[in-house]
Amino acid sequence: MNFSELLQKRRAVRDYEDRAVPLKVVEELLQDATLAPSASNNQPCRFSVVQCRKTIRALSDESRANLIRDNEEKKIQLSPEYISYLKNEQTNVFYNAPCLIYIAGARQVRTLEVDCALAASYIMFAAADRGLATCWVAMGANIRDPQLRAQLGFDENHRIVAPLIVGYPAAVPAASARRAPQIMRVITEAR
Amino acid sequence: MNFSELLQKRRAVRDYEDRAVPLKVVEELLQDATLAPSASNNQPCRFSVVQCRKTIRALSDESRANLIRDNEEKKIQLSPEYISYLKNEQTNVFYNAPCLIYIAGARQVRTLEVDCALAASYIMFAAADRGLATCWVAMGANIRDPQLRAQLGFDENHRIVAPLIVGYPAAVPAASARRAPQIMRVITEAR
Numbered sequence: 001m002n003f004s005e006l007l008q009k010r011r012a013v014r015d016y017e018d019r020a021v022p023l024k025v026v027e028e029l030l031q032d033a034t035l036a037p038s039a040s041n042n043q044p045c046r047f048s049v050v051q052c053r054k055t056i057r058a059l060s061d062e063s064r065a066n067l068i069r070d071n072e073e074k075k076i077q078l079s080p081e082y083i084s085y086l087k088n089e090q091t092n093v094f095y096n097a098p099c100l101i102y103i104a105g106a107r108q109v110r111t112l113e114v115d116c117a118l119a120a121s122y123i124m125f126a127a128a129d130r131g132l133a134t135c136w137v138a139m140g141a142n143i144r145d146p147q148l149r150a151q152l153g154f155d156e157n158h159r160i161v162a163p164l165i166v167g168y169p170a171a172v173p174a175a176s177a178r179r180a181p182q183i184m185r186v187i188t189e190a191r
Numbered sequence: 192m193n194f195s196e197l198l199q200k201r202r203a204v205r206d207y208e209d210r211a212v213p214l215k216v217v218e219e220l221l222q223d224a225t226l227a228p229s230a231s232n233n234q235p236c237r238f239s240v241v242q243c244r245k246t247i248r249a250l251s252d253e254s255r256a257n258l259i260r261d262n263e264e265k266k267i268q269l270s271p272e273y274i275s276y277l278k279n280e281q282t283n284v285f286y287n288a289p290c291l292i293y294i295a296g297a298r299q300v301r302t303l304e305v306d307c308a309l310a311a312s313y314i315m316f317a318a319a320d321r322g323l324a325t326c327w328v329a330m331g332a333n334i335r336d337p338q339l340r341a342q343l344g345f346d347e348n349h350r351i352v353a354p355l356i357v358g359y360p361a362a363v364p365a366a367s368a369r370r371a372p373q374i375m376r377v378i379t380e381a382r
Contacts, residue, residue: 003320006194007226007313023377030372035198036312039329041367049377111329114352117308121227122198125316129194138230138302153375161305176232181221184344186214186240 001129010124011175013133014095016167020051021099025130026166029101032126036118039111045119048152050100055151059100059143060093066142086139093140097165100140102152104160116161123164133169136162192320201315202366204324205286207358211242212290216321217357221292223317227309230302236310239343241291246342250291250334251284257333277330284331288356291331293343295351307352314355324360327353 001009030047038044050056064086070076071083078086085091094100101123103116124134140163143149146156154160192200221238229235241247255277261267262274269277276282285291292314294307315325331354334340337347345351 002193003197003316007223007317010226012228020380023379026377027372027374030374032198034369034372035201035366037203037315037327043370043373046373046375048375052378052380054380055378113304114308114311117305118312120305121309121312124228125194126198136228151376151378175226178225179234181218181225182234182237183218183221184237184239185342186217187243187246187342188214189211189243189245 006125006128008175010128011133011172012135013169013172014135015170016095016097016133016165017170018096019098019168021132021166021168023049023051025132026099026101028130029123029126029166033119033122036122038115038118042109042111042115044105044109044112044115046104046154046158048102048104048154050102050152051098053098056094056097056100057092059140059148060091062145062148063093063140063142064091066144067139070142094137094163094165095135097135097167099166101164101166102154102160103162103164104154104158107157107159112159113161120162120164127166131168132166133172135165137165138163197316197319199366201319202324202363203326204358204360204363205326206361207286207288207324208361209287210289210359212323212357212359214242216323217290217292219321220314220317220357224310224313227313229306229309233300233302233306235296235300235303235306237295237345237349239293239295239345241293241343242289244289247285247288247291248283250331250339251282253336253339254284254331254333255282257335258330261333285328285354285356286326288326288358290357292355292357293345293351294353294355295345295349298348298350303350304352311353311355318357322359323357324363326356328356329354
């Protein structure tokens with residue numbers, strides 16, 4: 001697929017086939033992600049791959065509980081609709097995706113957010129290029145339980161930046177609307 | 192170009208031909224960048240394009256001065272080699288690139304860094320796809336002078352996340368070394 005096709009094809013997908021992503025393919029995505037640039041080529045990204053539905057559900061429940069608590073403690077402000085979605089025991093914030101990739105790194109890395117976001121974009125493109133779909137589920141990042149973090153191989157010094165779900169799309173939604181690029185200024189050569 | 196070729200071809204380039212990037216091409220890159228995902232499809236990215244060498248030099252000088260001052264005030268800690276590079280009046284932190292794109296957005300957007308980084312990765316791929324090269328010059332983000340910020344169309348409420356230089360590469364360096372993906376855990380379905 002050429003890049004302009006890929007640009008059009010990459011979509012946030014929230015509905016997946018009940019079909020596992022072969023681990024070999026996940027490893028290819030992560031291999032591609034290593035090619036992403038990082039500040040001073042520091043390569044701070046650490047990955048954890050979850051292909052167990054029970055664990056994905058536990059991670060969803062942990063994230064839901066933490067978001068609800070943060071909202072109650074006024075650390076964040078979520079809409080009533082969103083809170084009722086989170087309070088629903090049926091809610092899986094990772095939808096029905098068969099695979100979840102966490103991108104994290106050491107908290108002290110100043111550029112961790114952008115470094116991980118760049119790796120995430122590589123994974124999203126690399127997945128789309130293979131007929132897979134992804135979605136960055138920001139609400140799935142709130143994993144504080146030490147046992148769950150240990151399962152993921154993350155200690156208290158790691159910060160989770162990007163939870164990406166990956167799978168074969170059951171339905172591909174229409175592209176969401178985009179505004180024209182918001183160009184504030186174009187400064188051209190004085191003549 | 193297909194995506195795996197593009198993956199290999201995208202490179203941080205610091206040496207450019209003395210040849211302007213047509214504004215139409217820059218606009219295409221920014222159009223492609225609008226397809227990047229953003230949290231809640233909020234599309235917070237704001238762009239400013241500088242194709243005037245005198246202004247690029249002024250932005251470099253402003254960034255250099257602020258980095259030197261921040262280092263003296265112990266807000267950041269730069270190596271002596273780096274400081275002497277910055278103190279050299281000949282230093283242009285944007286190398287000899289003919290075009291500079293700033294990606295910025297409103298400070299209060301919680302996800303601004305990752306949203307802008309995703310847009311930056313789209314621009315880097317879209318540029319590579321057109322035979323252009325780019326480099327994210329983090330040290331070029333330190334623009335505080337109100338007059339320069341006004342020229343860029345940014346007020347005090349905007350935060351500059353990604354300064355990207357764009358141009359036709361004079362020399363393409365070898366790919367910088369990458370470690371294997373650092374996979375902390377793979378959690379597979381219990382059987």
